[in-house]
Amino acid sequence: MTDPAQVDALLACIDEEYEDLGYVGLYQFSWCQRSPDHRPPPDVVAATARAAYEEFRRRTPTTLVWLAWPAADPDTAVPADDDTVPVLDMDPDRPVSEPFLALIPA
Secondary structure, three states: OOOHHHHHHHHHHHHHHHHHHOOEEOOHHHHOOOEOOEOOOHHHHHHHHHHHHHHHHHHOOEEEEEEOOOOOOHHHOEEOOOOOOOOOOOOOOOOOOOOEEEEEEO
C-alpha cells in the first residue's frame, strides 16, 4: 500500500521536471524520493514510483521513448517498443553512453 501523500509529493517533483525540461526520465520516479537525509526502503520507493508513474501516465498524454546523454533532446527521441517494460530507477554507475527511458509529450 502506498502513502497518497508520498505519491502526491512525488508527482509534484515529476510535474516540475516535465514542465522545466519538456520530458521526464523514468529514473526520476525513484530519484525524486531520495535525498542525503531521506532514504526510504527500496520496496517503498518502488511502490511509490509505480503508483506515481501510473497516475502521471493516466492524466498526462505522453509517449515512452529512449533519450541519450548528455543533451537529452526530445526532438531526437527514439520511440520505445510497445513491449518495453518501464524501469523506474537507474544505476548511477551505469555508462552514460547508454540511453535512458523517458516520457515526452504525446
